[in-house]
Amino acid sequence: MENTDKLVIGGGVIKICKDISHDELVKQEVVERLKSVLSGHPTGIGLAAPQIGLDCKVFILKVGLGPNIKSVMVCRNPIITEYIGSRTVSNEGCLSFPKKFINTVRAEQIIVSYYDENNNFFSDIKLKGTIALQFQHEIDHLEGKTIFDREYKGAKAKVGRNEDCPCGSNKKYKKCCGK
Secondary structure, three states: OOOOOOOOOOOOOOOEOEOOOHHHHHHOOHHHHHHHHHHOOOOOOEEEHHHHOOOEOEEEEEEOOHHHOOEEEEEEEEEEEEEEEEEEEEEEEEOOEEEEEEEEEEEEEEEEEEEOOOOOEEEEEEEEOHHHHHHHHHHHHHEOOOHHHHEOOOOOOOOOOOOEOOOOOOOEHHHOOOO
16 A cells, blocks of 8 residues: 555555654654544544554544643554553544444553654553543554454444434534434
């Protein structure tokens, strides 16, 4: 797959990606390209390099949700070193599969390590809640997995027609993805 500065619908690179050095990250302008593509998708909360056709272990996450988004977290060569506590079922979407929502099972808390865009190393960072779920989702892209590989086969969480759409559009489900 050739790399692109557009979102690749259908998953992008579906294989285990390679580590990338800080020099290559800068040379290929990976972070800038990811930020540019993600900015064109206002409901997106994260984007991994394979989603734009790049074979490298980098992703970005919007930190905070909705009007509370404060910054973008850049993770290069990230790893999850530990899954803590119970698992939770959540209804996930993915920019690579527009208007598809899958119930997934993920750890509520994780311990992670990664480099940021300035080559600072963060080790044994505990993440919980939404950011832990986001981190796991993006790591899956780097490992050649999609939300369909994490599908929870138990009881489905049903979205009512008059409830807010889980895609984040601020529309009612019946006027958005429930058409």
